[in-house]
Amino acid sequence: MTASWPPGVPLSTWLVIAGLGAFHGINPAMGWLFAVALGLHRRSRQAVLLALPPIALGHALSIAIMATSVFTLSTFIDSRYIRIASGCALIAWGVYHLRYGHRHRVRVGMMTGFTGLVVWSFLMASAHGAGLMLTPALIPLCQTAATGLTGPLLASLAAVGLHTLATLVVTGTVAMLVYEWLGVGVLRRGWINFDRVWLCGLFGTGAWLIAAA
Template sequence: MSLAAILLLGAFHGLNPAMGWLFAVARGLQERNRDLVLQSLPVIALGHLASVGLVALAAEATGSLVGGTAFAIGCGVLLVGFGLWRLLSRRHFRWVGMRVSLPQLAAWSFLMSSAHGAGLMVLPALVPQDGGHQHGSPGLMVTLLHTLAMLVASAVVALVVYEFVGLKVLRWAWVNMDRIWAFALVGAGVFTLATHL
């Protein structure tokens, strides 16, 4: 997976309201305080970083398996399976409300990112496309770049919505990002399987 793909996936996560920008905006609007929006975004990114990093760490811990075809096929099957589960699932995680501490917000972000399979999307970046071995430790770089792109995209959207739009836009312009995300998971899995079978 290319650097551009890693950054685009991070930006896609940042655009997804389920990954946190909507929560940050709601906190800011509730208290009429833009600083709460700005304070929330890095904490949300930290939870996302932990979720994606955990998957990258697990992939790197497998050592030589990361470069193997079996691992790539396993990742592809996992992505397709998780994407299909997200497509067919009607359950959503509920939290305690908008009045949460920053550690609770980071925990919420970690849980949401994990539940949506955010880390699974970086697995193809850890599997060499030519079947060879990777040199160095790409997991940390992939995780950091992905999260940075997520933070920038979510900050832009959150500030535009907070400053100019408010939550009114969601009444007429809501897009079901869960379904788009599920299709993206399935697509990434199919691509991974197609390139390694």
């Protein structure tokens, strides 16, 4: 029988967390397009690479807030109510983006530095509800973690770390591919409309959380 950590958490939970990180990484709005834009503006491959750590850090901070919230709420609120509240929040967030999302874009100039990139990435991840999308995996993770505060807390931190690593790897890979070979014209020629995919994810995950409560 394969051991799992925390005990009782299937490998599929960690795969979902990593998979969502990869999905966030391939989404232009989450960072790689900005990294490429900085590289082209400064005519430097190094600028692309240096943009990746602060982008990953900002994303991690946004995810960590949601993970901490789920961890805290799961200690004294029944998970059923957390699922329902999270599902409603995801659907409401999706409706907001459908109607007003295109009017409220986070704008940061090409001369921004490390702090500006961290803030931009944090706001983008938060505005897109990236942390909320992790709720289905975070709730059972905190529930089945070892008793006491240390187990769920470590599990939440591990989830944030794994998700961020997957995001960083995919973001960096796509950014370098686009900068070195494909060019930003690929967005016009054949890139997927991630806004629509993201909206489907928000509505679908929200509905699933409510139905599974």
